[in-house]
Amino acid sequence: MATDHLSTTFAALADPTRRAILARLANGECSVTELAEPFDMSMPAVSKHLRVLERAGLIARGREAQWRPCRIQPGPLKEVADWTERYRAIWEQRLDRLDNYLQKLTAKEKKDGRKRRHK
Amino acid sequence: MATDHLSTTFAALADPTRRAILARLANGECSVTELAEPFDMSMPAVSKHLRVLERAGLIARGREAQWRPCRIQPGPLKEVADWTERYRAIWEQRLDRLDNYLQKLTAKEKKDGRKRRHK
Numbered sequence: 006m007a008t009d010h011l012s013t014t015f016a017a018l019a020d021p022t023r024r025a026i027l028a029r030l031a032n033g034e035c036s037v038t039e040l041a042e043p044f045d046m047s048m049p050a051v052s053k054h055l056r057v058l059e060r061a062g063l064i065a066r067g068r069e070a071q072w073r074p075c076r077i078q079p080g081p082l083k084e085v086a087d088w089t090e091r092y093r094a095i096w097e098q099r100l101d102r103l104d105n106y107l108q109k110l111t112a113k114e115k116k117d118g119r120k121r122r123h124k
Numbered sequence: 125m126a127t128d129h130l131s132t133t134f135a136a137l138a139d140p141t142r143r144a145i146l147a148r149l150a151n152g153e154c155s156v157t158e159l160a161e162p163f164d165m166s167m168p169a170v171s172k173h174l175r176v177l178e179r180a181g182l183i184a185r186g187r188e189a190q191w192r193p194c195r196i197q198p199g200p201l202k203e204v205a206d207w208t209e210r211y212r213a214i215w216e217q218r219l220d221r222l223d224n225y226l227q228k229l230t231a232k233e234k235k236d237g238r239k240r241r242h243k
Contacts, residue, residue: 015138019138024207031210079218092198
């Protein structure tokens with residue numbers, strides 16, 4: 006079964022090492038050796054993560070024979086952001102409701118505090 | 125190995141049926157039977173997807189014995205949106221650059237067109 010594009014992106018992002026690689030590449034392109042350093046991982050393990058990210062279109066690799074720099078491709082990240090946008094109204098509504106509840110709670114506590122002091 | 129929260133969320137979202145379930149629940153809570161209808165899926169298959177969404181904290185299920193309505197929990201979606209935000213500058217920069225390039229291309233074509241007419 007062919008996996009849809011957005012599912013491939015989400016699956017690629019479902020790993021902390023791959024997200025850390027993206028965070029590193031957000032500061033500029035670098036080689037696989039440079040990427041492997043902070044992770045204390047073998048080169049094959051890093052290469053495997055890079056293949057997953059490349060397949061999802063989240064990174065691209067240079068074609069220079071000796072040095073194949075990796076660079077971030079932000080297109081799929083924009084797609085994820087656009088997809089989450091349709092739910093923004095829902096979480097903002099919930100946060101507003103929570104905010105109202107807390108305000109009422111604080112107001113009630115102040116009122117009760119005043120009552121106690123007046124007794 | 126314990127999976128981090130954000131990875132669990134991304135993994136749960138890496139499936140078109142689960143994203144469709146969330147889209148349905150964005151319109152209001154409903155029962156598992158109602159959710160199963162449009163997907164032409166068996167109840168156990170739908171229940172399996174619901175368990176993945178529930179584990180990721182993307183949905184919650186009512187505790188009423190007869191009818192256990194599902195409702196969306198937007199917290200993890202906000203986390204995904206917040207995570208993508210740090211890459212917004214990158215994709216906006218790329219789109220700006222593409223825009224500049226296209227504007228230059230259009231300007232050049234207009235200029236070349238005028239030159240040809242003047243010959």
